[in-house]
Structures are given as structure tokens and as C-alpha cells.
Amino acid sequence: MALSSYVLLVILGSGLVTWLSRVIPFILLKQFKLPKIIVNFLGFVPICIMTALWMESLFIQHLGQFPSLNVPNALASIPTLISAVISKNLLIIVVVGVISLGIVNLLV
């Protein structure tokens, strides 16, 4: 199996910067406590990141213009959201989401 030195260096370099981003906060926060204002700030990270990741899949970027809507993903989001409200069960939500997009892709 082929392994070029170019790809290997890319993998190792990318791996290193990703690993440092993941691990340095753990090392520092094992020794220091964050001030209250930062803790408050970080409290909003989960909902902000989850919303932003969702929006990334709903909008299609065209730099210099406003984004267009990813119609299949937007349509599939509706039953997914409804299933979240009704079931509150992550496995059900994921299955409903995948089936919804599968059906939308068949129709659109």
C-alpha cells in the first residue's frame, strides 16, 4: 500500500496542531482555575458551537454574496427537530434525520 512522504507529513503536521489544540487546555486547567467571567463566557460554547455547526450545513457559501439555502438539509431539519421535541432520544433523532434526508434526496 502506498504512503507518500508528502501525505505522511501532512498527516503528522495536521495531527500535531490538532492534538495541541485539544490537549493544552487540559494541561493548563489541571493547574489553574479560570476566573468567573471566563467560566460564564465558556458556558455559552455548547449552544453556540452546535448552532454554528448546524448552520454550516444549512447555508451554502458564496463569498462576496449572502449564502443560499441548502434546501434538502433545511427540509430534513424540520422532522429532525420535531422528533427531538417529541422523543428527547438521540438515537431516534439521528435515525429520523438520516431517513428524512434520504427521502428528501429521492424526491428533490
Added chain:
Amino acid sequence: MTGDLDTKSALKETLPTVFGYIGIALAFGITARANGLSILEIFLMSLITYAGSAEFVIVSLVALHAGIGSIVLSVFLVNARMILMSMVVAPYLSHESMWKNIWAGTLLTDETFALSMNKLNYTGRKLNFRWLDTANLFAYLVWGFSSAIGGMLGNLISDPEKFGFSFALVAMFIGLLYLQMVSDRTIKLMVQFIVVLFVIVAMYLGMRWLPQNGLLLVVTLLGCGFGVVLKHGTK
């Protein structure tokens, strides 16, 4: 989700993530193979870089023979949000040893981060190494092997998008966002709702000016800042 922080509940609660990972990792393997990477390269990238969406970015840049430095910089920008997520999770593991902290951070992803945030709402805001490590390892192994299998399927499947699996993780974030909003008692529901609207509008407007890779981080930081102001204003 339950209040138990043992191996069994971690495995059970990571299942939706694993289901999503299988779909996306297969699609990743297929895409990477189509762009000329070998199965070994695909497998190593998923095991060493282990960076979900950033791996798709790497494949597209490798196909263009981009410089190593510029690829690594792009990956750093895409993954800089990990710094924020690790900062949020780390305080909950500070009672564990340094090595356990480093290991938990090494395998943390968007998805296991989101799961652990949700878990906090069921455990009286407690987390331990065993639960997070089980979730992390389960997700990691499934991601690695599924991307290799995707590479082996290679050219058999030309359009992995059409099966809807690409939506599995989006669906998970929609679900976790909803569950987070209704169960997190540390921030008022109305404040959370306004912050979510703010992020939606900021992502929409921001896409005009900033490439998506950097935008996610900028909008998250703005959203958190806006949230802090709002939280203090409504007290």
C-alpha cells in the same frame, strides 16, 4: 441519558454518535480514495489527525498538491474551536491525574464534547474519566475503521451523499442543541434562545465575508460574548 458515569452507560449513550461516524467516515474514505489517497493513508489520517471535517479539507487540499504549511494552517483554523471545547470540559476532569487529562483531551471531538455537555445535565454537573474515555475510544475506533472500510469500498459507490448519512451528525447536533436548551438550568431558556438566534444571523451574514473555516470560530466567540452581556443584563 442517565445519571450513571460507568462504562455501560457511556457505550449506550455514544451509540448515536457512532452511528453518525460510520456514515460520515465511510463517505470520507470513499471521497479520499476518489481523490487518490491510498487505504493506508486514509487509515493513518483518521488515526493520527483524527479531525472529522478537517480531514475532508485535507483531502481536497492534498488533491490540489497544496503546500504542507498551508494545509496545516487550514487544519489549525478549522480545529481551533477544539481549544474552546477542551477549556469547557477540562475543569470537570481536574480531579483526575494529569495523564488521564491529556488522554481525555487527545481523543475529544465535537461529538463527545456535545455528549458530555448534555451528560452534565443528568449527573448534577459531574463528569469522570471512565465515562468520557469510553465515549472517546468508542468513537475513535469506529471512526478509524469505518474510514478504512470506506477507502476499500472506494470506487464502488460514486455518490455517498445520496444515502442521507451525511445528515447523521447534523441531526445529532440539532438534537443535542434542543436537549441542551431545555435541560441546562445554569442559563435561562430565553437567554439561550436569543443567543441561538444571534448565532444563526451571524453565521448567515458572516458567510458573505469570511471563509466558513474561520467563521465558525469567530461566530462562536461573538455568540459567547453576546451571551455574557445578555446574562448580566437580564439579572
